[in-house]
Amino acid sequence: MSNTNLLDTPIEFLKGVGPQRAQLLRTELGISNYNDLLHHFPFRYVDRSKFYPISTVTDTGTFIQVRGTITHVEVVGEKRSKRIVATLKDSSGTMDLVWFQGLKWVVEFVKPGQQYVVFGKPNEFKGKFNFSHPEIELYEHYIQLGNEGLHGIYSSTERLKNFGLDSKGFFKLIKQLIAQLKGKLPEFLPEKILQKYHFVLREEAWKNIHFPLSSEALKEAEFRLKFEELFIIQMRLLKIKSNRNVYLKGMKFETVGQNFYHFYNNFLPFELTEAQKRVIKEIRTDMKSGKQMNRLLQGDVGSGKTVVALICMLIALDNGYQSSLMAPTEILANQHFQTISELLKDMPVKVGLLTGSTSKKQRELLFDSILKGETHILIGTHALIEDKVKFNNLGLVIIDEQHRFGVEQRSKLWNKSEQFFPHVLVMTATPIPRTLAMTIYGDLDISLINELPPGRKPIQTIHRFDDKRLDVYEFIRKQIASGRQVYIVFPLIEESEKLNYKNLMEGYDMVLQRFPIPEYQISVVHGQMNAKTKDWEMQRFVNGTTQIMVATTVIEVGVNVPNASIMLIESVERFGLSQLHQLRGRVGRGAEQSYCILMSSYKLSREARLRIDTMIKTNDGFEIAEVDLKLRGPGNIEGTQQSGLIDLKLTNIAQDQNIIESARQTAQFFIDNDPSLEQPENASLLQFLRENNKSKTNWGRIS
Numbered sequence: 001m002s003n004t005n006l007l008d009t010p011i012e013f014l015k016g017v018g019p020q021r022a023q024l025l026r027t028e029l030g031i032s033n034y035n036d037l038l039h040h041f042p043f044r045y046v047d048r049s050k051f052y053p054i055s056t057v058t059d060t061g062t063f064i065q066v067r068g069t070i071t072h073v074e075v076v077g078e079k080r081s082k083r084i085v086a087t088l089k090d091s092s093g094t095m096d097l098v099w100f101q102g103l104k105w106v107v108e109f110v111k112p113g114q115q116y117v118v119f120g121k122p123n124e125f126k127g128k129f130n131f132s133h134p135e136i137e138l139y140e141h142y143i144q145l146g147n148e149g150l151h152g153i154y155s156s157t158e159r160l161k162n163f164g165l166d167s168k169g170f171f172k173l174i175k176q177l178i179a180q181l182k183g184k185l186p187e188f189l190p191e192k193i194l195q196k197y198h199f200v201l202r203e204e205a206w207k208n209i210h211f212p213l214s215s216e217a218l219k220e221a222e223f224r225l226k227f228e229e230l231f232i233i234q235m236r237l238l239k240i241k242s243n244r245n246v247y248l249k250g251m252k253f254e255t256v257g258q259n260f261y262h263f264y265n266n267f268l269p270f271e272l273t274e275a276q277k278r279v280i281k282e283i284r285t286d287m288k289s290g291k292q293m294n295r296l297l298q299g300d301v302g303s304g305k306t307v308v309a310l311i312c313m314l315i316a317l318d319n320g321y322q323s324s325l326m327a328p329t330e331i332l333a334n335q336h337f338q339t340i341s342e343l344l345k346d347m348p349v350k351v352g353l354l355t356g357s358t359s360k361k362q363r364e365l366l367f368d369s370i371l372k373g374e375t376h377i378l379i380g381t382h383a384l385i386e387d388k389v390k391f392n393n394l395g396l397v398i399i400d401e402q403h404r405f406g407v408e409q410r411s412k413l414w415n416k417s418e419q420f421f422p423h424v425l426v427m428t429a430t431p432i433p434r435t436l437a438m439t440i441y442g443d444l445d446i447s448l449i450n451e452l453p454p455g456r457k458p459i460q461t462i463h464r465f466d467d468k469r470l471d472v473y474e475f476i477r478k479q480i481a482s483g484r485q486v487y488i489v490f491p492l493i494e495e496s497e498k499l500n501y502k503n504l505m506e507g508y509d510m511v512l513q514r515f516p517i518p519e520y521q522i523s524v525v526h527g528q529m530n531a532k533t534k535d536w537e538m539q540r541f542v543n544g545t546t547q548i549m550v551a552t553t554v555i556e557v558g559v560n561v562p563n564a565s566i567m568l569i570e571s572v573e574r575f576g577l578s579q580l581h582q583l584r585g586r587v588g589r590g591a592e593q594s595y596c597i598l599m600s601s602y603k604l605s606r607e608a609r610l611r612i613d614t615m616i617k618t619n620d621g622f623e624i625a626e627v628d629l630k631l632r633g634p635g636n637i638e639g640t641q642q643s644g645l646i647d648l649k650l651t652n653i654a655q656d657q658n659i660i661e662s663a664r665q666t667a668q669f670f671i672d673n674d675p676s677l678e679q680p681e682n683a684s685l686l687q688f689l690r691e692n693n694k695s696k697t698n699w700g701r702i703s
């Protein structure tokens with residue numbers, strides 16, 4: 001039986017499990033084989049090599065271990081308050097041990113005069129510390145069991161605990177498992193990598209992550225296994241990337257010609273920022289390289305990605321190719337179409353728009369013109385790619401605000417082609433820290449616009465408590481009087497759609513009372529509206545018919561209304577940082593000073609406070625992203641859901657940035673030097689990756 005098969009062994013075959021517990025392990029924790037159990041890591045460790053003198057027990061927060069002799073055991077109380085109280089004494093003092101259940105067992109096991117080791121979290125009761133239901137063991141057994149070193153605490157569930165699988169139960173099972181795996185977890189990293197990072201061997205790492213003898217041993221084990229976890233991901237991403245380079249030839253865009261220059265010299269209404277120039281150069285280098293481009297363009301809201309997209313599409317046109325620009329919503333597609341049509345003025349470039357609202361007749365004309373190559377630039381929603389739109393010669397696909405697109409979807413898109421596939425540029429306004437980008441978008445090259453166009457007045461961010469609402473409304477009234485528009489955003493309350501709606505409608509009523517029709521016109525947009533009504537409401541705000549837009553977070557992505565100067569966010573404590581930053585980015589797009597007003601109640605958690613302070617302190621999306629990552633971990637950051645990142649069991653993306661870098665570098669090293677892992681020294685690595693990627697990257701494809 002090979003090693004893989006051993007780790008795939010169903011969990012019921014492990015000694016001490018059996019069918020009933022196996023069933024529970026599956027349903028409660030998703031542990032169905034040896035490998036899953038191996039990955040059930042302790043969530044915390046306590047030092048069981050130390051005994052605390054009883055007199056030094058002063059806090060109730062942590063697990064500790066004491067040793068002493070039982071001096072007294074007594075049953076107190078009646079019926080439901082019946083309990084056993086035992087007194088434990090060491091040379092420094094005494095404390096009580098209390099049991100409310102399992103009394104019979106306690107009476108048999110806990111005997112005066114005997115020495116015990118007691119482990120648990122102290123409680124405070126009437127000024128004295130006690131243990132309730134501690135783990136307790138005869139001292140002589142403790143010695144025999146070899147309970148030395150750090151002791152892992154495992155998470156469990158009520159039902160599992162009822163079947164003996166509490167933390168201690170897991171401890172025993174995993175001990176059993178590790179014993180069984182002895183000699184069966186061979187090293188797969190080549191010697192030079194092991195040496196470079198001073199890694200402990202794999203088997204040792206697995207043992208020490210569960211049963212570390214010291215905190216150094218634990219650290220080494222964690223380092224090694226985190227690396228392993230990240231390395232597998234990076235190998236997969238870089239393999240996808242390199243496969244694309246091998247299999248997909250790129251169209252060579254060698255010329256920068258008439259359309260580009262004509263636009264650049266005559267129609268571009270502003271000087272490009274240095275950052276815009278730099279990324280255009282990076283993109284151009286890709287597009288003329290003969291390889292197919294797959295690039296992520298990251299730029300904070302308002303950094304000017306649209307014009308970069310346009311310029312790239314003009315370069316495609318100069319080389320005789322069509323382009324398409326895909327937006328996530330109809331309203332954004334409309335906006336891009338308008339912006340781009342205006343920018344191109346009367347240049348001989350034909351721009352088409354394809355959305356769900358395009359009529360059948362228009363559609364037919366459009367399809368025909370696309371097929372003939374008469375339409376040079378096609379702007380639209382998802383329909384662009386998914387429908388049977390046939391291009392004459394599509395050379396560049398730009399995907400805007402596409403953080404909902406994971407690696408798997410992307411690779412599907414790209415793998416469609418046999419030989420030539422258009423260059424792909426993914427644009428996102430979600431700033432994410434470099435190491436996270438490396439993981440979510442690790443199969444892409446990354447360009448960054450890290451500079452806003454000059455002359456922007458930084459948005460002023462203000463925090464107001466709810467009781468200042470009238471002042472805030474007064475301020476809004478003045479802004480509207482001077483011709484500005486205002487967003488008022490209410491939070492989504494996740495538990496209930498109905499509640500959301502109610503929340504929003506109450507908010508709407510509140511706004512309506514202060515800003516009555518017909519003096520004021522208000523748009524309302526929420527998640528339960530159908531797309532058509534939503535678009536209509538938005539459109540009224542975009543074209544200035546309404547002065548106020550009351551909404552849930554649906555306006556987060558992309559909408560551009562330069563005349564809007566206030567973003568008022570209600571119940572700000574309910575929003576995540578990145579979300580707040582995205583919302584704030586909806587204003588500050590015009591010439592006027594803009595404001596972001598954060599409203600909250602007085603009751604704020606420490607984290608909510610930190611989010612508000614961060615928003616006030618900085619407008620820098622990357623700085624905000626770093627804080628957000630630290631606060632919430634990667635699971636809540638957009639894009640991670642699809643990336644497989646959530647599956648990270650050990651790595652903390654915010655804290656382990658160095659390990660991510662190392663894993664990336666190492667993976668790159670293999671991809672550069674032995675992309676198919678054919679060299680004998682890499683054979684075990686290849687074997688390992690094949691086993692770990694069963695359903696994912698096809699490592700066999702290359703060979």
Ligand code: ADP
Pocket residue numbers: 270271272273276299300301302303304305306307429453454560589
């Ligand atoms: P985003 O990156 O959020 O998509 P946009 O492309 O919508 O940003 O650009 C925001 C605004 O900035 C637009 O009104 C655009 O015309 C303007 N803009 C873009 N680049 C520059 C520049 N270099 N100088 C001045 N204004 C610019």
Ligand code: MG
Pocket residue numbers: 305306400558
């Ligand atoms: Mg944009």
